[in-house]
Amino acid sequence: MARMPHIGAIIPWILLQYLTLVEVLTAREDAVKISLQEEKLQLFCEKIRQLQHEIVIKEQELPVAFVIFKSRWGAALAAQSQLHSHPLLWITKMAPEPRDVSWRSLAIPYRILPLYKIVVVLSASLLTIFFAIPVTAVQGIAKFEKLKKWFPPAMAVELIPGLSSILTGYLPSVILKGFIYIVPFAMFGMAKLGGCISKSKEEIKACNMVFYFLVGNVFFLSVLSGSLLDEIGESFTHPKSFPSRLASSVSAQADFFITYILTDGLSGFSFEILQPGLLIWHAIKSNTFGRRGEKNPYLYSLPYFRIIPMISLSVLIGMVYAVVAPLLLPFLIGYFCLGYVVYINQIEDVYDTVYETCGEYWPYIHLYILIAIILMQITMIGLFGLKAKPAASISTIPLLLFTLMFNEYCKKRFLPSFHHYSIQNAVENDELDVKSGQMEVNHENVINAYCPPCLRPVNFLESDSSSKQPLVSSS
């Protein structure tokens, strides 16, 4: 797999040759020559295949393999049981969808995988804790007064009356929003290094990290003053005073969060529809890397790792303020209705399905809602304490315990269904396949589907996979 770039360099060269050939041929319209060139291409393909096989022979074998079973039943049994007495020597997992496999991560040896994971978790938590530092630094530098000094054309803004004061007021907020907009992509980049075997797992990991980032840097930083590190230290040294501190500051910040929900609803969803980030990225790409970028206007999949944490944060804010400041709830309902309309449109018409998520996000969203409920109940404990109602405060504690016990129950009752393919279902599906005679066909399909990308037969005459097909033909 380390030699991939070598082949990768050959393919565009052949592609270029092929394209020039096609142009020449259409000009001359000579059928005989077309077949001649196609034969030549076929020869090139043969050459490439030969190179691929040589690489496979030369490279050391990876300690990863896709094993294809004749029945779902056998696969489910093998995936769920410990095969070797050394539990780390032979690990079996259900394979992800073929288009969902993260081939890059499969090449990482299992021994050093924990290191990758620790590095990713460490860097994500460092980003979460010290996020405020670069933001305040940039906010300090990018003041309008200083901008005028360093970038004289910015003077032009002063010609329009009122614009300069708006800029001065909004600039820090825009910088903060810009940083928060970039964070999900940074987290996704980190999660890609985490050695997950599938792209969906990478996205789920990124989704988790972004959610905790938002809870820390949007919810807690807005509610409690001071840096996040101070807050964590304070909570560790005086955990008993945490509920009352949370309660007093939560009730003081109700107005801020109404504004937050409104702003996020109006600006966030219009951003989602207009996709300015993608447009800017494409503009930069096409101007920097040349015209090649323009030839592949890929369809993207729904960025779950950006959308789910944002909406979960709104759920959290709604939960915490449901009792403290119920005036926030109508705004939240408006936010969710708008979000429903926007995302139904986006999912149907804008984004492409790159792989099936199979409801794998559900346990995580359940966890986010649980965190919201727990925060709400802690706030209630503090609030009743502040209002000098110790009886109400103490009787909220069992409620908190019940929430935690309900979580334990859900873990036992529902979580296994997300991790294991039950033998009953496997056998039932096998029987259905045997009845309809699909068993052989499925088996054939599977063998072809899990071929690694570097060994796939090169075929110039067929179009690329549907996910990379442009919406509008760019001839």
Place this chain on the structure above:
Amino acid sequence: MARMPHIGAIIPWILLQYLTLVEVLTAREDAVKISLQEEKLQLFCEKIRQLQHEIVIKEQELPVAFVIFKSRWGAALAAQSQLHSHPLLWITKMAPEPRDVSWRSLAIPYRILPLYKIVVVLSASLLTIFFAIPVTAVQGIAKFEKLKKWFPPAMAVELIPGLSSILTGYLPSVILKGFIYIVPFAMFGMAKLGGCISKSKEEIKACNMVFYFLVGNVFFLSVLSGSLLDEIGESFTHPKSFPSRLASSVSAQADFFITYILTDGLSGFSFEILQPGLLIWHAIKSNTFGRRGEKNPYLYSLPYFRIIPMISLSVLIGMVYAVVAPLLLPFLIGYFCLGYVVYINQIEDVYDTVYETCGEYWPYIHLYILIAIILMQITMIGLFGLKAKPAASISTIPLLLFTLMFNEYCKKRFLPSFHHYSIQNAVENDELDVKSGQMEVNHENVINAYCPPCLRPVNFLESDSSSKQPLVSSS
């Protein structure tokens, strides 16, 4: 199973009749009559079997079953995989040894099992936290002055010079030791209600609860002054000051723990050899419940739930004091050598093997040692802080993190081997059995072994199981 006492009442009655019959017959020495009476007995046995079957038909079926597989391979696969899509509707586990099965717990429906577990954990933690209250209460009542008033014969002690002062001095300590001696049995009684499917699991549960009890009530209560509840509250409100508080009090209590190790070594092991508790219990039993108790001087199994926590506590004390007060270590080595000699003797000659533990205690002892190392490292952090060496104190924190990470590694590397029977081993053992032709024999044995006790054929002519056989015949 609810009708068990009914049958239980029949059996002794028949036994009594049988014994009187035997006496009469040996007097007359009439072979013909013996065979006649044996036929009658056979009839009784038939009657009992019939009753048993009627009960089984009348009773609702229990939702528990032992399923016997033709190969270890199949059993291992079935035990490790999720069979039904509802993970709590069909739970599979490897069956314990036949003599290790806890038939009483199997009758508890799975739905209310979590309730049992919560009740057991709650009562065990209440006992741990509030243990000091009854002890101090009894110590307050049982003063020698008061004893003389309420129990005049105690005056006799005063006739021997010096004895009364020894009594006054030792009485509180004896009461404390007595309470601590009873606790393991109380914990074992609680663990029996916890609904474990095997006696070994019950003992492991009791072992855990006793260890935490000892750490709380012997280590922490001796080290830190004040009640355990105060200590827990203090640790929660000011977790940051915990290491320094622990360090300062640990170094002050070194002498106490040297005495503790010496006393526990000398008195504990001599108690173990002389078994006064068992003797007193038997004396009480035989005088209270009549002569029936004397007829069954059962052999007991090694009480792991009493011994392992005691020795683990000594390991913990040794770990914590290894750096603070190394003078304790020679005493500890003496303690372990003495313990080795005593327990080798006890295991070989005194206790009986009721079931194989199969090394199931190992992960728990590993955990206890880990707790000891963590406590040691926390003490070190506090101690370096007290000695005004912040650099040393801070550089001990990564050590603590490494300990925790090592624990995570061990959990992944070694723990699965204790929970799952690996398919490789199962297949290898199956092949060995097939080669030696033991497969059929094993299968036959298994079917007979897992017969519930209420359905076992009653047989008066054979002796009882070996675990209940008296060492000395009591004719």
